[in-house]
Amino acid sequence: MTDFHSMAKVSVGQILGLVEAVDEVGGVADAATISREVEMDVDRLGPILVAAEFLGLVTVEDGDIRITELSRKLLTAGVRERKRIVREIIDDLPAFRLVMEMARSSSTPLGRQEVVQALSDRVGSHQAEDVFNALVYWGRYAELVRYDSESEQLTVRVAQT
Amino acid sequence: MGDAQPLLQVKDVSKSYFDQGKEFKILDLIRFELAERDFVCLVGPSGCGKSTLLRIIVGLDTPTSGQVLFEGHPIRADNPQVAMVFQSFALFPWLTVAQNVELGLEALHEDPAKRRTVAKKFIDAVGLTGFENAYPRELSGGMKQRVGIARALTIEPLLLCMDEPFSSLDALTAQNLRDEILQLWSNPDLPPEAVLMVTHSIEEAVYLADRVIVLSSRPGRMVAELEIDLPRPRNRKDPEFYGWVDEIYSLIV
Amino acid sequence: MRGLRGRLRIVAVVLILLGIGAAVLFPDAARTVATLPLLAFFSVLRMVAAYVLSLLFAISYGHTAATNRRAATVMLPVMDILQSIPILGFFPFVLLFFVNGPLGDPFGIEVAAVFLIFTSMAWNMAFGVYESITTLPQDLDQAARSFGLHGWLRFRLLAFPAMVPKLIYNSILSWTNGWFFLVASEIITSPGTSYVRPGLGSFIYLAGQRGDIGGIAIGIAALATVVLLLDVFLWRPMSVWSERFRMETTATGERASLHVPSPYERLRWLPRFPRLRREVARRTQPLVDRYARSSAKLDRVYSSHQRVIRAVRRADIGLFLIIFVIVVATGLIGLVGFFQRPLPSEARGLPIAAAFSFLRLLLAYLSALAWTIPVAAWLGRSKWAARFVTPVFEISASIPATALQPLIIGFAVAVTMGGYFAGEIGAYLVSLFAMQWYLLFNLIAGVRSIPGDLDEAARAFGLRGRTYWRRLLLPALVPSLATGSITAWGAGWNALIVAEYLQFGRSVYSVTGLGASLFQATVVTGNYVMGYLTVLAMTVVVLTLNKLLWRPIYKRAAVKYRMDV
Known part of the structure; x- marks a missing residue:
């Protein structure tokens, strides 16, 4: 679950962009080439690489980045299909399973404080906030959760497709 | 359509600023037309007045001389047939994604139920479903610009004008969003009928456009108008692609 | 969580029992205290009336000044002047107008009081509105135009939300100003008569006239309680809410955290009662919904x-x-x-009076500086001090100087045993109390804004003691000092009007100064020509100081000593 916090600062667009960039140079490239290609230094590219690897979209070996079978599916997919693929990857992550579990056993919507508290028991308080932000962002994208930043309440969405 | 009236006519548009009696010419006799199913990029170095030109075309600014006609009539800023996407996104920070997207429909006094259905359709088309009740500050740059695009498409415009829509984004996000724009463009069920986009990136122009209009700098003059006849999807590593990029470079420098 | 509510209930019961016990033991005091909630209610009602008027006025005035270029050529200078002159000086004339008008005694006086508070609140809010509209990002304006937002729709979706942060921020300042004027406006003296309107201000004043120190203290405590309660239940929630209307985070590609921390520093140690506030929010939700529905109707009416x-x-x-x-x-x-x-003969004394008033304020200002700079340096950097000492200052600052006036003159009389200097000391102290808080809180903010690495660099190079102050702290404080000084002097001039002519018990302590001659002219002798001249003199002095002293200083400070370069 600690790996998940690497996704707090990374966006869907960046990961898809990375996959596209690697695909464009033939599906495999070393990190330095990609870094030059997309005009991003290692500091900024690093978290995106980690997140993409974490999601199983690229493999990193000896500095070589290689896109996976899953990535190829993602590249040819439309907007809705992409969301479905990402949903299938992330709804199995421990952080999501924890929240789904909490939501199922609670009759009312989950409060932000409540979830952050539960997360800090697993990942420590200094990362809990990051994990929560990642959870909401990716959960919203994959249409797994609904979050209202005004009431700070999180609910689980009923899957549509 | 054949020889029917073009969607947009830019007729000898010039723009000058006057400072202490001295005239500073920004744009000089710009002239081109846009037909349906045209994807046109205006490219030029900074200071060529391309953003000013776009604002004149959508009616936010007035030319010193010349005329812009939309479907044969002088353009007005609030024309619902023309929508605009901004470099800085120009989202209202106090409105949620859904409220931002509904903005144009609200101005057209559509009833709330209709607004919601139409907004939902375009929010879904740009992949923002799930973020309806998020505020702009909770979104990444790419998501923010998706809101800007959905907001523009919601009024179902004939012409979509985009002012450097990807230049506030990092390279990865920008490339991803370019591809999604092309996906939307290739769907004939969705608006718009034509796109006019301003960019300073030659590569971006060649990647996206059917036609590239090249402007020179100070004052902005039309240097060339090129048909990019590469099939889509285009590969930026393709030598033919690079041929186009090099040609435009040589025109500007 | 039920435990908390249970404990609160126990505390409430104990307080009520204690109250009953005290009431049985001291029946007179109890009767006095029992009237306080009602008096507080009247005072707050006046404030609210003035505030609602100010809000409407500020929005229409600021909006017009920002959008209508022709009107702005007149409206801007008017706003600028009326914002900086001591409004309290005009009160006698306003009163004359309203009391002698068709409204008559109680009603005319109430209107005059509300009007006075209104004038102290409206201008800085109008300025906030003006600033918000003129600094509206161009892209947002163009987006609104290209999507066809006009009229009411444009106001509701763009202009009004954009003015919310500055409007709320300036509202808080306006209420502070308002309390100062409220206390002064509940007692109205004109030649021959004095009108007393029920409220906390008049309660304190009357206790002062009786020389009843206990009564003064109770009145001041009640006033402070009201100010603090309003802060907890109104201003802090409002200012947290106003954060979402800020522009900064929307135009960047970065994603902000979901949880926006509130920058509201003031009175952060007070309990917040989140449960109670949430309950209130839940109950008022239907109202909000109804507003949303009716505003859609309003859109249609407007457009047709x-x-x-x-x-x-x-x-x-x-x-x-x-x-x-x-x-x-x-x-x-x-x-x-x-x-x-021919000018009245007293008019020849005006330049001397002006000089004395100025010197008095200068002395108060310098002594305020002498204590606030070191204290701010300490409070701004010590976490412990900020936690335990700041509350004391914040409570003190919540009491307007006009309310402290009877206490101060009582003290001055006691110290000097009723000599001439009682008036001097009293006037000096009232001005000091009116000025010092603006300096202190601005300076604390200034100390806090010194970047940590700059402080570390200074220490790493061994800057200590006097060199540290001279090379880092004082230069870094210049901008906040300039801001604080301008507000402090504005408040000081207003304070002088009530400070130079003090009453305690039966005795009157008057000194040489513009405030005293205004009082003399409008209340004692009824020579309105002289009163008019005095206000004119004061306005000229204040505007001259602003133009020749504060503006240039402020401009220099803003350029040379900024931190974010």
């Missing part, structure tokens, strides 16, 4: 009657301009009248 509404707005601005021209013209005619007649 655009021409009528435009005409009404033009008439509104026209009316304001006509009134303004009449006021200026009467003033000028009056002025000409003065110079045709």
Whole structure:
């Protein structure tokens, strides 16, 4: 679950962009080439690489980045299909399973404080906030959760497709 | 359509600023037309007045001389047939994604139920479903610009004008969003009928456009108008692609 | 969580029992205290009335000044002048107008009081509105235009939300100003008569006249309680809410955290009662929904009657301009009248009075500086001090100097045993209390804004003691010192009007100064020509100081000593 916090600062667009960039140079490239290609230094590219690897979209070996079978599916997919693929990857992550579990056993919507508290028991308080932000962002994208930043309440969405 | 009236006519548009009696010419006799199913990029170095030109075309600014006609009539800023996407996104920070997207429909006094259905359709088309009740500050740059695009498409415009829509984004996000724009463009069920986009990136122009209009700098003059006849999807590593990029470079420098 | 509510209930029961016990033991005091909630209610009612008027006025004035270039050429200087002159000086004339008008004794006086508070609240809010509209990002404006937002829709979706942060921020300042004037406006003396309107301010004043120190203390405590309660239940939630209307985070590609921390520093140690507030929010939700529904209706009405509404707005601005021209013209005619007649003989004393007033304020200002700079340096950097000492200062600052006035003069009389210097010390202390808090809180913010690495660099190079102060701390404080000084002097001039003529028990302590001669002219002798001249003199002095001293200093400070370069 600690790996998940690497996704707090990374966006869907960046990961898809990375996959596209690697695909464009033939599906495999070393990190330095990609870094030059997309005009991003290692500091900024690093978290995106980690997140993409974490999601199983690229493999990193000896500095070589290689896109996976899953990535190829993602590249040819439309907007809705992409969301479905990402949903299938992330709804199995421990952080999501924890929240789904909490939501199922609670009759009312989950409060932000409540979830952050539960997360800090697993990942420590200094990362809990990051994990929560990642959870909401990716959960919203994959249409797994609904979050209202005004009431700070999180609910689980009923899957549509 | 054949020889029917073009969607947009830019007729000898010039723009000058006057400072202490001295005239500073920004744009000089710009002239081109846009037909349906045209994807046109205006490219030029900074200071060529391309953003000013776009604002004149959508009616936010007035030319010193010349005329812009939309479907044969002088353009007005609030024309619902023309929508605009901004470099800085120009989202209202106090409105949620859904409220931002509904903005144009609200101005057209559509009833709330209709607004919601139409907004939902375009929010879904740009992949923002799930973020309806998020505020702009909770979104990444790419998501923010998706809101800007959905907001523009919601009024179902004939012409979509985009002012450097990807230049506030990092390279990865920008490339991803370019591809999604092309996906939307290739769907004939969705608006718009034509796109006019301003960019300073030659590569971006060649990647996206059917036609590239090249402007020179100070004052902005039309240097060339090129048909990019590469099939889509285009590969930026393709030598033919690079041929186009090099040609435009040589025109500007 | 039930435990908390249970404990609160126990505390409440204990307090009630204690109260009953105290009431049985001290029946007189109990009767006095029992009236306080009602008096507080009256005072707050006056404030709310003035505030609602100010809000409406500020929005229409600021919005018009920002969007109508022709009107702005008149409206901006008017706003600028009325914001900086000591409004309290005009009160006798306002009163004359309202009391002698058709409204008469109780009602006319209430209107006069509300009007006075209104004038102290409205201008800085109007300025906030003006600033928000003129600094509206161009892209947002263009987006609104290209999507066809006009009229009411544009106001509701763009202009109004954009003004919310500054409007709320300035509202908090306005309420502080308002309390100061409220206390002064509940007691009204004119030659021969004095009118007392029920409220906390008059309660304190009357206790002062009786020389009843206990009564003064109870009144001040009640006033402070009201100010603090309003802060907890109104201003802090409002200012947290106003954060979402800020522009900064929307134009960047970065994603902000979901949880926006509140920058509201003031009174952060007070309990917040989140449960109670959430309950209130839940109960008022239907109202909010109804507003949303009716505003959609309003949109339609507006768009179908655009021409009528435009005409009404033009008439509104026209009316304001006509009134303004009449006021200026009467003033000028009056002025000409003065110079045709021989000036009253007291007028020769005005320059000396002005000099004395200025010196008095200067002394108060310098002594405020002497204690606030070191204290701010300490509070700004010590976490412990900020936690335990700041509350004391914040409570003290929540009490307007006008309310402290009877206490201060009592103290001055006790120290000097009723000699001439009682008046001098009293006037000095009232001005000091009016000025010092603006300096202190601005300076604390200034110390906090010194970047940590700059402080570390200074220490790493061994800057210590006097060199540290001279090379880092003092230069870094210049901008906040400039801001604080301008507000402090503005408050100081207003304070002088009530500070130079003090009453305690039966005795009157008057000193040489503009405030005293205003009081003398309008209340004691009823020589309104002289009163008019005094206010004129004061306005000239204040505007001259602003133009020649504060503006240049502020400009220099803003350029040279900024931290974010």
